[in-house]
Amino acid sequence: MNWRYFYIGSVVALSYILFLSWNSEKEIKQEFAEASAIEQSQTEESLPAGETVGLVEIQNSKLTLKISPTTGKVWQARLKEHTYLNNEDSLGVRLFGFDRANGFKFYLNSGFVAQGKTFEVVEILPSSLRLLSVDGMVSKEFTLKSDDYELLIEDRWVGQLPLDVPAPYVAMYRTDQRPLDARDNIFENSSYTGVAFNTPDEPYANTRLRSVDERIEYFQRGGWVAFIQKYFMAAVLTPSDRVQALVALPPSDESDTYVMGAISREVKASEVTSGVNHRVFLGPKVRSDLISRAPDLELTIDMGWFWFLSQPLMMLLSLINNLANNWGVSIILLTVLIKLLLWPLSAKGFSSMAKMRTAGPKLKEIQERYKDDRAKLGTEMMALYKKEGINPAGGCFPLLLQMPVFVAFFFCLRESVELRHESFFFWIQDLSAPDPFFILPVVFAALMYLTQQLNPQPPGMDPTQAQIMKFMPVGIAVIFVIMPAGLVLYSVANSAISLVQQKAMYKKYGAPSAPA
Numbered sequence: 001m002n003w004r005y006f007y008i009g010s011v012v013a014l015s016y017i018l019f020l021s022w023n024s025e026k027e028i029k030q031e032f033a034e035a036s037a038i039e040q041s042q043t044e045e046s047l048p049a050g051e052t053v054g055l056v057e058i059q060n061s062k063l064t065l066k067i068s069p070t071t072g073k074v075w076q077a078r079l080k081e082h083t084y085l086n087n088e089d090s091l092g093v094r095l096f097g098f099d100r101a102n103g104f105k106f107y108l109n110s111g112f113v114a115q116g117k118t119f120e121v122v123e124i125l126p127s128s129l130r131l132l133s134v135d136g137m138v139s140k141e142f143t144l145k146s147d148d149y150e151l152l153i154e155d156r157w158v159g160q161l162p163l164d165v166p167a168p169y170v171a172m173y174r175t176d177q178r179p180l181d182a183r184d185n186i187f188e189n190s191s192y193t194g195v196a197f198n199t200p201d202e203p204y205a206n207t208r209l210r211s212v213d214e215r216i217e218y219f220q221r222g223g224w225v226a227f228i229q230k231y232f233m234a235a236v237l238t239p240s241d242r243v244q245a246l247v248a249l250p251p252s253d254e255s256d257t258y259v260m261g262a263i264s265r266e267v268k269a270s271e272v273t274s275g276v277n278h279r280v281f282l283g284p285k286v287r288s289d290l291i292s293r294a295p296d297l298e299l300t301i302d303m304g305w306f307w308f309l310s311q312p313l314m315m316l317l318s319l320i321n322n323l324a325n326n327w328g329v330s331i332i333l334l335t336v337l338i339k340l341l342l343w344p345l346s347a348k349g350f351s352s353m354a355k356m357r358t359a360g361p362k363l364k365e366i367q368e369r370y371k372d373d374r375a376k377l378g379t380e381m382m383a384l385y386k387k388e389g390i391n392p393a394g395g396c397f398p399l400l401l402q403m404p405v406f407v408a409f410f411f412c413l414r415e416s417v418e419l420r421h422e423s424f425f426f427w428i429q430d431l432s433a434p435d436p437f438f439i440l441p442v443v444f445a446a447l448m449y450l451t452q453q454l455n456p457q458p459p460g461m462d463p464t465q466a467q468i469m470k471f472m473p474v475g476i477a478v479i480f481v482i483m484p485a486g487l488v489l490y491s492v493a494n495s496a497i498s499l500v501q502q503k504a505m506y507k508k509y510g511a512p513s514a515p516a
Helices: 003-043 269-274 287-293 307-324 327-341 343-358 360-369 374-388 397-414 439-454 463-470 472-480 485-509
Strands: 056-059 063-067 074-083 092-094 097-099 104-112 119-125 128-133 138-144 150-157 168-175 194-198 205-207 216-221 224-228 232-237 243-249 257-264 276-284
Touching: 056 119, 056 128, 056 138, 063 138, 074 097, 074 232, 074 276, 104 138, 104 150, 150 269, 168 232, 168 276, 194 243, 224 243, 224 257, 232 257, 276 287, 287 307, 307 327, 307 397, 327 343, 327 397, 327 485, 343 485, 397 485, 439 472, 439 485, 472 485
Parallel strands: none
Antiparallel strands: 056 063, 063 074, 074 092, 074 104, 097 104, 104 168, 119 128, 128 138, 138 150, 150 276, 168 257, 194 205, 194 224, 216 243, 224 232, 232 276, 243 257
């Protein structure tokens, strides 16, 4: 019995058990925190700093909002169909919200500049709320569109209008902290979180909150300003016929709160007295939905460097899912389709590798014969390549040309809210979360190892480098342990198809499928 392999196997098995235990404990803590939040929400209502009266709730099938009846601030927005945990009893993810424990706050307010008012409730309906200022000068009405993620706000001056017509505004206020109800993992925290603008000169201008150290302002008609986080966003969508300033402001000296919003300019008195309307989107970043709401709003989905490839791939993935009705199956089917379309390039690369593998014994003989004469070695190797019709770079170059497509698909899957809490089969119940039993990373490592056995070792490779390459599958598998299962599933499907294609080409050219 080889005790060395027994020892290595024991260490790997123990590490797997410990990691599995740690992962289970982390899930239990998440569920406990969620249960505590539900219990607290049912027993007592916590109020944001500065509020003294209980919040008023309105809702539709998509959203639940909590609004202050005295200040008119929207203090909470929950997405009903996108829960924090992957179970039916979990509360929805919050976009707007507050946490008295760590000082986090993210809320919406609107009205007229320099005209702070105190309000009273006039009318409450299930999906709307109407307020009137105590002095009777300003009315405010909130309406949730039916079965939609949009909030409509109307601010109207109903009293005696001042000589200087007050400027209407709508703004979001936020501290620079991790989003509420976001998963606490490296992969999720790496996604872009910050403010973004849509302007005539730049369809998508973005910056992180901590980088806003001076006033950012765009004067224009139309456009939008949004706060973006992984999977979700809150956006103020302005009308194309209204002149306004889209702004982002750093915290004042006595505050830690950033401001993002729109201030209307050149407003007529008749517009103020008839009511100024604001549209606010609070929901998931689904590309097909965002396209229908406002120009360029789909750019808020971070598709990476190859966005021009990622966007059509996402459209195609959605079309396939309409038929397959399973996002995991759709990922596999689209991967198969991509591999078939790129087969001409892959075939060139694999055929070059097969020829290199076939000529392997002759290459070794030349290397042994001329190991002390580098110049002669190079000459003889090039002569052999010419005789056998081998292009030394032929195996790599066609595969490198395919990389933009696979990187684009990677970003497409990384930012797709459609995969969140979507199951595949068996043990994978959430394609946006890591594989709970690490089976897919292990399968990928095995496929990568088998692929390494097929690939010819480059001539003259340093022995130390060759040994390091042998451990590459294990290193990548460790990285895949923390990556979403949907991404790892794509990598497994891609590697499996490549392995089958490569074996077929080796068989065609009579190349050995195992190292000599």
